[in-house]
Amino acid sequence: MVNRVLVGAHYGLRDWLMQRVTAVVMLVVTLVFAAFFLTHPSLQFEDWQGFFSYQAVRVLTLLFFLSLFLHAWVGVRDILMDYIQPVGIRLTLQVAVIVALVSYALWTVSILWRV
Amino acid sequence: MSNPSVSVKKRPKHLELWKIRLPVPGIVSILHRVSGAVMFLVLIPLLLTLLDNSLASQESFEDLRFQLGSPLVKLVVLGLAWSFLHHFFAGIRYLLLDLHIGIDLPTTRLWSKAVLVVSGILTLLVAVALW
Numbered sequence: 388m389v390n391r392v393l394v395g396a397h398y399g400l401r402d403w404l405m406q407r408v409t410a411v412v413m414l415v416v417t418l419v420f421a422a423f424f425l426t427h428p429s430l431q432f433e434d435w436q437g438f439f440s441y442q443a444v445r446v447l448t449l450l451f452f453l454s455l456f457l458h459a460w461v462g463v464r465d466i467l468m469d470y471i472q473p474v475g476i477r478l479t480l481q482v483a484v485i486v487a488l489v490s491y492a493l494w495t496v497s498i499l500w501r502v
Numbered sequence: 503m504s505n506p507s508v509s510v511k512k513r514p515k516h517l518e519l520w521k522i523r524l525p526v527p528g529i530v531s532i533l534h535r536v537s538g539a540v541m542f543l544v545l546i547p548l549l550l551t552l553l554d555n556s557l558a559s560q561e562s563f564e565d566l567r568f569q570l571g572s573p574l575v576k577l578v579v580l581g582l583a584w585s586f587l588h589h590f591f592a593g594i595r596y597l598l599l600d601l602h603i604g605i606d607l608p609t610t611r612l613w614s615k616a617v618l619v620v621s622g623i624l625t626l627l628v629a630v631a632l633w
Contacts, residue, residue: 407597410597417590432556435557435563448553452550455546459538459541459542462542463538463539463542466539484542491546491550494550495550495553498550498554
């Protein structure tokens with residue numbers, strides 16, 4: 388009898404964990420922002436800009452968006468693997484998703500640390 | 503050679519989606535996926551546009567406030583609000599399931615219904631706040 392070990396790409400557990408860690412990060416930051424919005428019912432530009440003048444708020448926001456992009460990558464990749472069977476099309480779409488998410492990440496940084 | 507007298511059981515070649523009756527946790531699961539896909543396609547670029555314009559200048563901030571007055575925009579915001587709320591509460595349920603909380607059948611059905619009801623009620627509150 389041959390003990391055949393079928394090996395995969397070994398990203399299963401890592402992605403499973405990443406999906407949960409990023410979810411918890413987004414959960415916490417969402418509650419912070421929900422608290423801000425609930426305490427500022429008629430939000431004015433000065434309050435909003437003032438809030439983002441804190442470095443901590445910028446870092447927290449960036450952390451949220453980076454978590455969001457990683458979370459979106461795992462989720463969208465799973466959807467593409469489930470529904471798009473032709474390898475060429477799937478690969479093209481996956482690359483398009485990566486390019487979009489990396490662009491979004493750069494955009495986020497440029498918004499938060501605008502000169 | 504094929505023998506015409508032998509009746510071959512016809513197997514379905516395509517899933518008839520409208521005949522599938524999902525249990526409540528299954529409905530929550532597929533909606534989690536649908537809402538996630540919608541948010542990737544629409545909410546992420548929209549959220550970044552909002553963040554960009556709301557922080558750029560006083561004028562662009564007021565422009566956003568004006569645009570939110572349009573009924574069509576309100577409808578899109580409401581749809582995205584539901585996507586977020588459903589994904590949020592269904593996601594919390596999955597985190598709890600990972601911790602082996604609420605995995606027996608009656609509890610998981612109850613919490614699945616709770617996810618649908620709570621996200622539905624909060625979406626209604628968003629609608630009230632919008633209009």
